[in-house]
Amino acid sequence: MSDIRHVSGDERLRTAFTLYPYAFDESPSPDAAEGLASILPFHEGNHTLIAEDGGRTLATAAAIPTHQNLRGIVMRMAGIAWVATHPAARRQGHCRRLMRQLHRDMLDTGHLLATLYPFHPSFYEQLGYVGLPLNRTATFAPEGLAPLLGVELPGDVSWQGIQDGFEVYRAFQRRLLAQRHGFMFTPDYRAARILAPADRWLAVASVDGEVVGVLTYRIDGYGGRLHGDELLYTNGLGRALLLQFLAQHVHQVAQIAVTVAPDEHPETWAGSLAVRTEARAAFPTSPPLMGRLLSMDALRDVPCGSGRTQIEIVEDELLAGRYLLDGTRGTIDVTVAGQAGERATLTAAGLSGLAYGVLDPADVVARGLGDISDNVAAELRALLPRRTPYAFGKG
Ligand SMILES: CC(C)(COP(=O)(O)OP(=O)(O)OC[C@H]1O[C@@H](n2cnc3c(N)ncnc32)[C@H](O)[C@@H]1OP(=O)(O)O)[C@@H](O)C(=O)NCCC(=O)NCCS
Structure with a gap:
């Protein structure tokens, strides 16, 4: 029988992390170990467990101490991730035992909720999880938003690299955490992942100095696509300001794609907007989030x-x-x-x-x-x- 124990700091490199490349990446890859050392800081506060036998790591699972809004109340939530078992040790119950231990440990530190992206939903359903609606991707040509350019809106959009706007971006996410059911707020050490490649622009919509919407995005080339992340706003004006900003990319990019909430209706954003709005659930590549109490x-x-x-x-x-x-x-x-x-x-x-x-x-x-x-x-x-x-x- 294997033992379960907690690992932290760079001990993770010699234990839990040894299982990641095979489980999650293209492999074999000679650079895998180097790459893992560079992501160690983004695991800093994770609660990482391993199952080991005679000093050999057989399986691992981790929880990220996160916050989530449940029906208006912000509470601690365990974001479970990095679940992997050595290929020769699978189907022996390691993952199930690690999950149970993670649940107990995270509850002991005040986490009342847990979420994860499942490889196999029915397994996690037995462990108490239920699937949440997938966000959608809205894809359209910027020309479709052209009618919005003629409207005078009482606000403006500023534009910067994510490194410069990171604090504003995080502060806005924290505000949405308090306002939106289901919204999650990750710890700083994990959110900083967006700064390492620094490959995102940040558009910030403001009215009278108050931020009302943000969008991180990147552009893959002239005549190519603008890839937006989550379209975040507090009110319709925030959304309209961000859409006006996107409309200004006409003749620069051919297409824009943004992630929107499950109840967003992009076809109503502008009268002539031809848009495809889709969500694709697939396992393990594009799973809907699951959550439990x-x-x-x-x-x-x-x-x-x-x-x-x-x-x-x-x-x-x-x-x-x-x-x-x-x-x-x-x-x-x-x-x-x-x-x-x-x-x-x-x-x-x-x-x-x-x-x-x-x-x-x-x-x-x-x-x-x-x-x-x-x-x-x-x-x-x-x-x-x-x-x-x-x-x-x-x-
Ligand atoms: C997913 C993974 C962690 C499961 O680990 P494990 O230690 O073998 O899991 P367990 O032995 O506790 O099995 C748990 C259940 O998962 C399911 N399961 C595990 N491996 C499975 C497989 N290859 N196919 C289908 N179901 C599987 C089964 O329902 C199993 O229960 P059962 O044995 O009663 O049928 C492991 O297969 C893995 O490392 N996969 C690659 C990385 C990954 O997908 N991580 C999960 C991210 S959420």
């Missing part, structure tokens, strides 16, 4: 509708138990419930789907993630109405 405390004091019901969580070592969810005060009060009374039976993935707002109680039943009567479904629907989580803040 690590503790019932994640629901405590979350703003809600006026429902009240009991639930029982099954098959999950962290959440198993009976609870009363009471939203009659406008925020959720979570208490331990007794044996009596009607209740929903939910897996951790079913509860996570309701909490993140991606599943209605009827969807939970249809997905086999719970058993819910019509009465209890109505209460749960009032308590945790569907909402679109913005899986933004990737960094």
Whole structure:
């Protein structure tokens, strides 16, 4: 039986990192070890675990201490990443054991949520995770935004390299964290990854000195494509200012692609905009984010509708138990419930789907993630109405 232990600093290079090139990169590659040493600083505060046997690293998994907004409340979230098992040690349960240990460790340090990009969603569903909506990519020719150029807007857009605008960019992300359900905010040591290649421009939309939108992007050549990252804004004016800025790239680039939220409708941005908006879920190359609650405390004091019901969580070592969810005060009060009374039976993935707002109680039943009567479904629907989580803040 292998042992699990925590590794930090450059010990990671001799342990966890030895598994990364084979699991995640093109291989064999003679430069792999050198490349890994250069990314060590971006792992600085990660909680990295390894499974080892006789000094040999067999498997690894890590968690990035991140923050996420759940229905208006900002809480600590464990961003799980770098999960890999030596090819000769696979299918022996190492990954499953490491995940369980990571969950316990991250909960002990106050992380109430966890997210990850899955290689195989059903494996993580058993571990309590539910899929969140994918962001979309909107692709269009800048000519389609030309009508916006004639509109006088009360604001301006400044333009700089990401190195110069990094603090402004991070400050804006931090503001969105407080405002948008699902938004994530990574620690500084990880966010700094964008500065290492310094291959991004930053457009900042402001009104009366207040930032209302940001977009990082790069251009792959004259007559080529402008590759935008996440289109981030606090209001419609912020978005309009950024779109006006993009419109100014007509005759410079042939196409623009930007990442937008799942409920964004780019076809409404301008009357004549020919645009393709798409999301492609594929495993392991383009997986939707999955998320879960690590503790019932994640629901405590979350703003809600006026429902009240009991639930029982099954098959999950962290959440198993009976609870009363009471939203009659406008925020959720979570208490331990007794044996009596009607209740929903939910897996951790079913509860996570309701909490993140991606599943209605009827969807939970249809997905086999719970058993819910019509009465209890109505209460749960009032308590945790569907909402679109913005899986933004990737960094
Ligand atoms: C994914 C990976 C970490 C799994 O590690 P592992 O130690 O073999 O995982 P476990 O033994 O705990 O198996 C966990 C479950 O994953 C699934 N699984 C593991 N390998 C699988 C495979 N090759 N094909 C399909 N399912 C697989 C199974 O459901 C398995 O459960 P089971 O054994 O009850 O069927 C490993 O295959 C790997 O390093 N892959 C390349 C990198 C990667 O994809 N990382 C994951 C990023 S989220």
